[in-house]
Amino acid sequence: MTISNLEKYFRNKSVLITGGLGFIGSNLAIKLVELGAKVTLVDSLIPAYGGNMFNIEPVKDLVAINVADVRDSHGMNYLVRSQDIMFNMAGQVSHIDSMEDPYTDLAINTQSQLSILEACRHNNPGIKIVFASTRQIYGKPQYLPVDEKHPLQPTDVNGINKIAGEQYHILYHNVYGIKSVVLRLTNTYGPRLLVKHNRQGFLGWFIRLLLEGKEINIFGDGKQLRDLNYIDDVVEALLLCGAEKKAEGQIMNLGDSVYLSLEEIVKTMIRVNGSGKYRLIPFPRELKKIDIGHYYSDFKKAKKILGWAPKVLPKEGLARTIEYYKKYGTQYYWK
Amino acid sequence: MTISNLEKYFRNKSVLITGGLGFIGSNLAIKLVELGAKVTLVDSLIPAYGGNMFNIEPVKDLVAINVADVRDSHGMNYLVRSQDIMFNMAGQVSHIDSMEDPYTDLAINTQSQLSILEACRHNNPGIKIVFASTRQIYGKPQYLPVDEKHPLQPTDVNGINKIAGEQYHILYHNVYGIKSVVLRLTNTYGPRLLVKHNRQGFLGWFIRLLLEGKEINIFGDGKQLRDLNYIDDVVEALLLCGAEKKAEGQIMNLGDSVYLSLEEIVKTMIRVNGSGKYRLIPFPRELKKIDIGHYYSDFKKAKKILGWAPKVLPKEGLARTIEYYKKYGTQYYWK
Numbered sequence: 001m002t003i004s005n006l007e008k009y010f011r012n013k014s015v016l017i018t019g020g021l022g023f024i025g026s027n028l029a030i031k032l033v034e035l036g037a038k039v040t041l042v043d044s045l046i047p048a049y050g051g052n053m054f055n056i057e058p059v060k061d062l063v064a065i066n067v068a069d070v071r072d073s074h075g076m077n078y079l080v081r082s083q084d085i086m087f088n089m090a091g092q093v094s095h096i097d098s099m100e101d102p103y104t105d106l107a108i109n110t111q112s113q114l115s116i117l118e119a120c121r122h123n124n125p126g127i128k129i130v131f132a133s134t135r136q137i138y139g140k141p142q143y144l145p146v147d148e149k150h151p152l153q154p155t156d157v158n159g160i161n162k163i164a165g166e167q168y169h170i171l172y173h174n175v176y177g178i179k180s181v182v183l184r185l186t187n188t189y190g191p192r193l194l195v196k197h198n199r200q201g202f203l204g205w206f207i208r209l210l211l212e213g214k215e216i217n218i219f220g221d222g223k224q225l226r227d228l229n230y231i232d233d234v235v236e237a238l239l240l241c242g243a244e245k246k247a248e249g250q251i252m253n254l255g256d257s258v259y260l261s262l263e264e265i266v267k268t269m270i271r272v273n274g275s276g277k278y279r280l281i282p283f284p285r286e287l288k289k290i291d292i293g294h295y296y297s298d299f300k301k302a303k304k305i306l307g308w309a310p311k312v313l314p315k316e317g318l319a320r321t322i323e324y325y326k327k328y329g330t331q332y333y334w335k
Numbered sequence: 336m337t338i339s340n341l342e343k344y345f346r347n348k349s350v351l352i353t354g355g356l357g358f359i360g361s362n363l364a365i366k367l368v369e370l371g372a373k374v375t376l377v378d379s380l381i382p383a384y385g386g387n388m389f390n391i392e393p394v395k396d397l398v399a400i401n402v403a404d405v406r407d408s409h410g411m412n413y414l415v416r417s418q419d420i421m422f423n424m425a426g427q428v429s430h431i432d433s434m435e436d437p438y439t440d441l442a443i444n445t446q447s448q449l450s451i452l453e454a455c456r457h458n459n460p461g462i463k464i465v466f467a468s469t470r471q472i473y474g475k476p477q478y479l480p481v482d483e484k485h486p487l488q489p490t491d492v493n494g495i496n497k498i499a500g501e502q503y504h505i506l507y508h509n510v511y512g513i514k515s516v517v518l519r520l521t522n523t524y525g526p527r528l529l530v531k532h533n534r535q536g537f538l539g540w541f542i543r544l545l546l547e548g549k550e551i552n553i554f555g556d557g558k559q560l561r562d563l564n565y566i567d568d569v570v571e572a573l574l575l576c577g578a579e580k581k582a583e584g585q586i587m588n589l590g591d592s593v594y595l596s597l598e599e600i601v602k603t604m605i606r607v608n609g610s611g612k613y614r615l616i617p618f619p620r621e622l623k624k625i626d627i628g629h630y631y632s633d634f635k636k637a638k639k640i641l642g643w644a645p646k647v648l649p650k651e652g653l654a655r656t657i658e659y660y661k662k663y664g665t666q667y668y669w670k
Contacts, residue, residue: 103450106445106449152487163495163498168495171491174624175625
């Protein structure tokens with residue numbers, strides 16, 4: 001599957017995106033409209049989550065928007081019908097929230113995934129599903145880079161519930177023939193990333209602090225390595241999963257072969273922004289317990305099956321992201 | 336920890352057993368009474384499950400029985416208080432039921448485990464918990480014997496939900512200091528095994544057919560290898576987990592170094608029974624999909640940490656089991 005084939009594949013396809021008003025879902029929607037797909041977005045617009053109407057400003061008249069929660073199994077039963085492909089991106093993604101309210105995380109990340117799959121099995125068994133999972137499920141790496149065979153030992157409730165969510169997708173492929181694909185995403189960033197609070201990962205929050213002229217606090221010595229994926233690369237991987245038959249039934253990591261320390265990431269942000277300050281501070285005790293040290297993914301399997309590799313370097317991606325929030329930040333900081 | 340120390344450890348300890356009227360829970364309760372523990376049994380007595388009042392006939396006046404469902408989080412919130420140890424054995428264990436009604440399996444095997452752990456965290460954080468997990472979570476073995484590092488690729492909803500249940504126990508150990516231990520059981524058999532229907536594994540059902548003089552049907556060529564654990568050995572492992580500090584936070588397989596084919600198991604049953612007949616028949620198509628081929632566990636880790644190894648050979652264990660059902664079968668076949 002090459003990129004040029006994607007347009008041919010997606011033209012006039014009916015595509016459902018759960019979490020379609022969120023960071024990744026909305027970027028995917030914009031690209032799918034460009035490719036000529038008929039796009040329906042499902043999003044619950046839960047205030048603390050990433051859904052934001054402004055995210056789809058460029059295509060708002062070209063997509064169908066259905067405000068609904070994936071926990072609403074009746075609604076989902078109807079919505080999955082007559083869809084060719086579902087990008088199943090809806091999720092509770094804050095590990096902090098998952099520890100404070102584990103039941104909501106379970107309902108969204110586990111139970112709803114089961115009911116979405118039951119809806120497909122009974123109402124649209126021919127559907128293709130691309131499910132967004134997360135590197136969180138690996139926990140603290142036992143070796144690097146982390147490949148798909150790495151043991152799963154999540155350090156939070158969120159990671160455990162996501163394992164169940166992705167395993168259901170693979171099971172429904174193996175037993176019922178649902179054409180599911182699972183992608184385990186690493187740190188994805190770019191325009192439309194949630195920046196309104198610090199409960200969903202460090203990247204959005206650091207960008208917010210930078211643009212507000214506030215000091216960025218890095219926990220620990222700042223030497224923890226991370227791989228980042230720019231949103232356009234992730235959207236491409238999702239589209240390739242949707243189009244590529246060989247991906248069905250597979251679990252694949254995304255990732256990057258460029259690893260940066262948290263301090264290097266922040267220094268890059270400050271450089272492309274032209275100003276900014278940061279400080280290294282000791283880990284709060286509660287967070288130290290779930291600190292995973294270095295993390296970066298092995299994405300050889302995605303490369304082999306999808307022909308995918310990330311193209312956008314952190315410096316370039318961070319520059320584009322900061323530029324976006326300089327322009328549209330007021331649509332995000334308090335919304 | 337040696338067996339003789341168990342009596343010293345458990346004397347006057349307050350012990351809660353969820354699923355306490357079921358096969359393993361009731362055998363454990365009888366042993367704990369013998370060791371001098373103060374035992375409370377929680378069981379929902381759901382008709383299709385393994386709970387049966389006759390199971391605790393020998394100790395019925397020496398234990399407290401609390402009929403309640405682990406899904407009742409208010410009841411569990413109260414019941415976990417002032418307990419030293421909980422043996423958390425309650426579960427939906429039929430993989431067939433988990434496919435036909437995945438939500439009930441999720442509620443019992445996943446959501447209830449989360450609420451039990453939340454109950455402990457808030458009301459009794461010093462409690463020790465021994466959680467009964469299952470070899471089902473490994474799925475079809477990629478190598479043999481299967482050790483605890485083997486990838487988890489369950490072939491049914493039950494296995495996926497049990498993964499989440501056991502991972503919550505380990506997480507609550509790592510983050511909140513709850514003293515949890517996870518045991519992954521293989522094919523456990525012995526007196527009090529459920530024999531009233533064929534939805535919970537083959538061993539109980541084969542014994543039932545044998546004693547009713549009916550033909551036993553083995554799917555496939557009968558050469559699939561299995562390891563069996565006799566109930567007394569499993570009870571000993573559970574007790575050792577409860578008493579041994581080094582077991583906390585660990586996941587351990589039980590298993591046996593004797594592997595028998597299904598056909599050999601049935602032939603042994605017929606031999607110790609003195610009569611019986613069987614036939615090899617082709618796999619039904621639906622079951623073939625989830626057939627896992629050979630399975631046996633590596634239990635070196637349990638041996639090292641607990642000093643445990645199985646003692647009862649299949650021939651002896653099957654003889655004791657068949658003798659039990661010859662005597663008490665009418666208390667089980669239709670109850």
